[in-house]
Amino acid sequence: MAKSPPSKPLLATDKPVRSRPRKPRDPAQPNLPLDPMPTRIEPCLALLKPRPPNGPEWAFEIKWDGYRLAVHIEPKGVRVVTRGGHDWTDRFPAIAKAAKNLNVATAIIDGEAVVLDEQGRSDFGLLQQSLGGRGGTRTSDEAIFMAFDLLYFDGHDLRKLEFTARRHLLEGLIKSRDNVIRLSEEIEADGDRLFAAACEHGLEGIIAKDRESRYRSGRLGDWLKIKCIQSDGFAIIGYEHSFVARAGIGSLLLAARHGRKLVYVGSVGTGFSERSAWQVREALDKLKVKNPPVEYSGRRKYIVWVKPTLVAEIEYRAWTKDGKLRHSSFKGLRDEHDNDTVYAFDQI
Incomplete structure (x- = not known):
């Protein structure tokens, strides 16, 4: 089994922040009410921006x-839940x-499952391979x-x-940089310089977060993403259809959302491996339709239309x-349980 390389420290820290040991409760002190633990929380999503923001109110991290x-x-155990609310505990044992080994009774931790390459960079293709591809069962x-x-932490909604x-509480909970669960380091740096360094090292980009913001579900601008x-x-x-390309796929025709409908945004013909091309072809052949699902004025010879699922x-x-x-270059198929949204022209 390949072992993920240890992450490199992105921010020098002193000892982990931990609360003091609990003392026996004074009977005269009232109990703080506990918040019910949510079964699921819609994630806070980062809004795409072309440049990093500036100012001390912004915290920066690497985009995974x-x-x-x-x-x-x-209390009954651990659940690993996808963005769309599906239980993938068995996929990420x-x-x-x-x-289970974290020193906490109850918690909900937000983060990203990744597989790192030899340089310590997250690689979506490697993650998909580890899961057996889209729809895989590995x-x-x-x-x-x-x-x-x-x-959520020890009975309290945060x-x-x-x-x-x-x-502050998360840094006290996640203590090691080399375990399976690691802290996404906050980086003290100028946004423009950090973004330039991230791109120079082949990373996907950076995330900026408003230090004073509450956790709000949806894409509301509290978090920003800047991509290399x-x-x-x-x-x-x-x-x-091609008679010479891998799996007979010359290129894929793509669409994005514009309001309530899909619109054609071009094609992609690179980035396929032999294996991924056949996986895509097998999935598409089950979705064939006679007519294009969007308005299309280009050449139609050798085009095979499919349901846009x-x-x-x-x-x-x-x-x-x-x-x-x-x-454009193909990276992989998103799993339906990942619930990743189709690009929308009104999202930026």
Whole structure:
């Protein structure tokens, strides 16, 4: 079994922040009411921006490229929940086991499951391989969990606390940089310089978080993402059949959301391995339809149309003036249980 390389310290820290040992409770002191533990919390999503914000009110972290997860540590055990609310505890047994060993009775930890490459960078393709591809049934022992927020802790809902306070408690809970559950380091740096360094080292980008913000579900601007290379999910609406390309796929035709409908945004013909091309072809052949699911005015010869139910993760450099992807490359299929949304033109 391949072992993930240890993460490199991104922020020098002293001893882990821990609360003092508990003393016997004074009977005259009233009990603080406990908050009911949520069965699921919709995640706070980062809003895409072209440049990092500036100012002391912003905290910065590396952007991880994996599956967004919430680890629930409950009295009855541990649950690993996907962004869409699906229980994937059995898919990430190492993460679940590590959560049981944390010194806490109840908690909900927000973070990202990733697999690191030899340089310590998160790699979405490696994560998918560890799970057996889209719709696979394998368990991933290679994945680690990068924790970046604490939403519930020892019977108390922390979402109304400012981010700085939640972060303080999280740093006290996650003590080691080399375990399966690791702290996503906060980096004290100028946003522009950090972004330039992240891009120079081949990282996906950075995340900026408002230090005074509460935890609010949705894409409301409390968290921002700044990407070195753009990467988003797009619906596959068809493919161009080829007699020479891998698995007969010359290119995939892609669509994004514009309001309530899908619109064609171009195609992608690079980034496929032999294995991934056949996985995509097998999935698409089950979704064939006679007519294009979106308005399409291009060449139709050799085009095979499909229901737009599969979401492909696509890297790209920019957009053309007429709304098409430039220099696109296929990264993988998003799993339906990951619930990753299709790119929307009104999301930025």
